[in-house]
Amino acid sequence: MQSRAVDAAGVAHEPAGAAPRIVSLVPSITELLFALGLDRQIVGRTGFCVHPHDKVQQVRKVGGTKAVNFDAIRALRPTHLIVNIDENERDTVEQLRAFVPHIVVTHPQTPRDNLALYTLLSAIFDRAQEAQRLSEALEARLREAAAHAFAAQNVLYLIWREPWMTVARDTYISTMLRLVNWHTLPDVRGGAAGAARYPTLDFDTAPWLAQVDRILLSSEPYRFTQVHCDALKRDPRLAGKRIELIDGEMVSWYGVRAIEGIAYLLQRAAAA
Incomplete structure (x- = not known):
């Protein structure tokens, strides 16, 4: 008898069988499903699911x-819907439960959690060999990161403007950055005393801003550009800080992208 796979919501899922119909509402998971060889089973995706570019073009958008x-x-008529705790709204997911038989909830919070994600989807959709290959590649990247000794830096990782928004330390982004000894400020965790996982900030009133060594402007969800980067470099409140753009997909996308993302961060940190 095959064992059931338990998702991030604590729901146990039976193997999907021979002909699942999958809708993914998570861009990084869509990319992972293709990496697992589930091309023919993916019937729907969001407009933000843009990788792999040549393959997603054949899949219908669902908002x-x-x-x-x-x-x-x-x-x-999906049999399975893939969602994520951070990216999809609970009310939306609950409405979808009315007509989607199986909703798989994901919530990786650290780079290593991708191993469990590979295992979860492998167990549901019968992709053991593909998942093993990805797991071995990720383990190799994690070992490579652990073998380096980078100088500690405090970083402000900006994901939005008007208002400025950053990340708490219990987010996937923050744990990815810690692989290269970059520590996000402010030093807050989203689950503590009502603190937000993606807090807003004011450059005039943030007492910890003086401790920031490096400011990273992410390419998503807000698409920061060199224009924004140059403007912040002229801001006297940020004088003396290194300010640069960073590829948000490499830092915030889990799944198969984590393998490439760790290599990207190692290269960035080595060049610092």
Whole structure:
């Protein structure tokens, strides 16, 4: 008898069988599903699911990660819907439960959690060999990161402007950055005393800003550009700090992208 796979919501899932119909509302998971060889089983994805570019073009869009087109999903008759605690709204997921038989909830919080993610999807969709290959590649990257001794740096990782927003230390982004000894400020955790996982900040009132060595402007969810980078370099409140753009997909996307993302961070830290 095959064992059931338990998702991030504590729900146990039986193997999907021979002909699952999968809708993914998580861009990084969509990329992972293709890496697991599930091309023919993926019937729906969000407009933000853009990798692998050549393959996602053949999959119907069903809205965004939050602005979901319920009718489009219903028409696709999915057997499985993949969602994420951070990226998809709970109310939306609960409405989808009315007509989607199986909803798989994901929530990687550290780079190593991707191993469990590979195992979860492998168990549901019968992709043991592909998942093993990804697990071995990720383990190799994690060993490579652990073998380096980078100088500690305090970083401000900006994901939005108007208002400025950053990340708490219990986010996946922050734990990815810690692989190269970059520590996000402010030193808060989203689960503590009502603190937000993605807190807002004010450059005029943040007492910890003086401790920041490096400011990273992410390419997503807000698409920071060199124009924003140059403007902040002229800001006297940020004088003396290194300010640069960073590829948000490499830092915030889990799944198969974590393997490439760790290599990207190792290269960035080595060049610092």
